Amino acid sequence: MSSERSAxxxxxxxxxxxxxxxxxxxxxxxxxxxxxxxxxFAYGVxxxxxxxxxxxxxxxxxxxxxxxxxxxxGEALAPTDPLRFSDxxxxxxxxxxxxxxxxxxxAIRVGAATLAGRPIMFGAFVFRFMGGSMGSVVGERLTRxxxxxxxxxxxxxxxxxxxxxxxxxGIFSLMQMARTVAALGRLREVSMPFVSVLLDPTxxxxxxxxxxxxxxxxxxxxxxxxxxxxxxxxxxIGQKLPEGFQRSEFLLEHGMIDQIAERRxxxxxxxxxxxxxxxx
Amino acid sequence: MATLEFExxxxxxxxxxxxxxxxxxxxxxxxxxxxxxxxxxxxxxRRLQEDIFGSLGSWQKVQLSRHPDRxxxxxxxxxxxxxxxxxxxxxxxxxDRAIVGGIARFRGRSVVLIGHQKGRxxxxxxxxxxxxxxPEGYRKALRLMEMAARFRRPLLTFIDTPGAYxxxxxxxxxxxxxxxxxxxxxxxxxxxxxxxxxxxxGSGGALALGxxxxxxxxxxxxxxxxxxxGCASILWKDRARGPEAAEALKVTxxxxxxxxxxxxxxxxxxxxxxxxxxxxxxxxxxxxxxxLDALAPLDGPRLAEDRYRKYRAIGEFVGE
Ligand SMILES: [Zn+2]
Numbered sequence: 001m002s003s004e005r006s007a008x009x010x011x012x013x014x015x016x017x018x019x020x021x022x023x024x025x026x027x028x029x030x031x032x033x034x035x036x037x038x039x040x041f042a043y044g045v046x047x048x049x050x051x052x053x054x055x056x057x058x059x060x061x062x063x064x065x066x067x068x069x070x071x072x073x074g075e076a077l078a079p080t081d082p083l084r085f086s087d088x089x090x091x092x093x094x095x096x097x098x099x100x101x102x103x104x105x106x107a108i109r110v111g112a113a114t115l116a117g118r119p120i121m122f123g124a125f126v127f128r129f130m131g132g133s134m135g136s137v138v139g140e141r142l143t144r145x146x147x148x149x150x151x152x153x154x155x156x157x158x159x160x161x162x163x164x165x166x167x168x169x170g171i172f173s174l175m176q177m178a179r180t181v182a183a184l185g186r187l188r189e190v191s192m193p194f195v196s197v198l199l200d201p202t203x204x205x206x207x208x209x210x211x212x213x214x215x216x217x218x219x220x221x222x223x224x225x226x227x228x229x230x231x232x233x234x235x236x237i238g239q240k241l242p243e244g245f246q247r248s249e250f251l252l253e254h255g256m257i258d259q260i261a262e263r264r265x266x267x268x269x270x271x272x273x274x275x276x277x278x279x280x
Numbered sequence: 281m282a283t284l285e286f287e288x289x290x291x292x293x294x295x296x297x298x299x300x301x302x303x304x305x306x307x308x309x310x311x312x313x314x315x316x317x318x319x320x321x322x323x324x325x326r327r328l329q330e331d332i333f334g335s336l337g338s339w340q341k342v343q344l345s346r347h348p349d350r351x352x353x354x355x356x357x358x359x360x361x362x363x364x365x366x367x368x369x370x371x372x373x374x375x376d377r378a379i380v381g382g383i384a385r386f387r388g389r390s391v392v393l394i395g396h397q398k399g400r401x402x403x404x405x406x407x408x409x410x411x412x413x414x415p416e417g418y419r420k421a422l423r424l425m426e427m428a429a430r431f432r433r434p435l436l437t438f439i440d441t442p443g444a445y446x447x448x449x450x451x452x453x454x455x456x457x458x459x460x461x462x463x464x465x466x467x468x469x470x471x472x473x474x475x476x477x478x479x480x481x482g483s484g485g486a487l488a489l490g491x492x493x494x495x496x497x498x499x500x501x502x503x504x505x506x507x508x509x510g511c512a513s514i515l516w517k518d519r520a521r522g523p524e525a526a527e528a529l530k531v532t533x534x535x536x537x538x539x540x541x542x543x544x545x546x547x548x549x550x551x552x553x554x555x556x557x558x559x560x561x562x563x564x565x566x567x568x569x570x571x572l573d574a575l576a577p578l579d580g581p582r583l584a585e586d587r588y589r590k591y592r593a594i595g596e597f598v599g600e
Binding site for chain 1: 511516
């Protein structure tokens with residue numbers, strides 16, 4: 001890595017601080033229910049209770065990436081309906097309505113970018129698109145992300161927020177777990193780091209594939225992270241789950257993640273990790 | 281022997297034939313007219329079996345894949361291998377009996393075996409947690425995968441689980457991470473890997489043993505992203521609508537073969553694997569041996585590349 005890059009102030013958040021992450025003058029917190037001035041919700045974090053509101057993929061890009069550096073990859077990819085799946089409403093209709101309501105083409109955006117001046121491959125889930133579920137398109141985009149990171153020798157940074165596999169694509173969605181992890185294996189072969197950022201929630205087939213295999217696993221405070229969803233576990237064991245179960249703090253305590261990173265520190269944390277792993 | 285609803289007419293008829301034979305023997309008479317009657321009933325039973333099993337719906341196959349008398353991993357290992365040495369434990373926490381593994385000789389080759397293991401009867405099922413592994417099961421599997429690579433032994437896996445266990449301890453000890461590590465390890469192995477779906481292929485907990493160069497599937501096995509009941513409960517808030525979900529999810533071997541997820545469908549003996557475990561094992565063994573032979577010319581890096589390409593190609597989308 002060039003000395004020019006490592007000389008940059010890695011914790012610089014000036015551009016991110018200017019990002020306005022909410023509209024309207026007042027805003028009600030989903031965590032504590034308090035209504036406050038919108039501008040006090042810096043980064044979508046409640047000034048009173050610290051509740052982290054979910055950010056969109058674009059907001060995360062603004063927060064983490066160098067302005068204008070994101071070059072999307074695979075945006076034209078669209079799901080088909082291999083199972084001709086219908087639960088009363090055909091799957092293609094569900095996809096079309098998810099597109100309309102989320103404004104995204106699928107449940108993840110990936111591409112090349114720079115973070116604090118460093119070229120990376122970047123991905124961020126769109127939770128609003130069918131719960132961030134992983135079907136063939138999400139699998140393909142992630143696979144390309146890891147493959148290109150390996151071939152261009154760039155680190156990979158992925159922000160996951162997903163309920164898991166996309167049921168409507170059946171076995172094809174299950175196989176995306178194998179596919180994305182195999183592609184991550186290629187990145188490991190060239191000794192390029194994968195920083196996995198776990199957002200609320202990361203469960204099911206996304207958690208049980210590449211998402212907990214980061215060289216460094218970071219999580220937002222209080223994010224729900226786990227294999228099974230809390231309701232499934234409660235049904236299985238026939239009792240209520242303890243407070244804080246499967247939250248980031250619980251995972252940190254049980255050795256599954258490296259750090260809980262506050263949202264305003266996320267960019268600096270990722271930049272530091274990459275610099276320490278890659279720069280001379 | 282447990283009997284499924286749709287097996288009942290057949291089992292009834294077979295019982296009658298057996299009773300008739302016993303009665304004939306007891307009477308000490310015998311003779312041509314009895315032989316003709318027995319032959320007629322046996323022919324009727326054969327046709328009934330063909331009728332029932334020739335047109336099974338998805339849900340009936342789901343039921344067969346979960347049949348309590350269906351041969352499990354150790355039933356196959358016992359029939360297919362000499363000199364099986366079971367290896368226990370993850371070297372960190374415990375020995376999860378929902379996954380078994382070890383080293384053995386299979387038709388002249390030394391191999392490493394790993395499979396989900398269901399229990400027979402209440403006590404055994406408790407010990408094996410109904411074939412639903414905890415993280416330590418997957419970490420035992422991981423250890424054996426690495427052993428296969430280290431000693432250059434082909435890896436044979438057997439898939440038969442309702443899914444990885446969704447419980448408190450499983451989450452505390454990293455169920456998701458353990459499954460992810462298995463996927464990563466399997467995808468990089470430089471030895472031949474053959475996975476056989478012998479019963480239930482329940483979601484990520486099944487796939488954790490399933491990243492293989494060739495995936496073989498028994499005719500009445502299933503493989504699915506979610507259990508039909510789980511799917512029905514999410515879609516319609518009604519677990520009882522599992523049969524509909526099974527149809528919609530296309531969980532049966534014929535669909536999976538058509539999708540290219542499975543490389544070979546192994547036909548089961550008449551009436552299903554549980555009615556003739558020896559024959560089922562023979563057929564599974566033949567398929568595995570054939571695929572091992574086909575992979576024999578590939579060296580380690582090519583085997584890993586072959587596997588990578590197989591999964592790289594599984595996805596259905598349009599654009600670019
Ligand atoms: Zn609040």
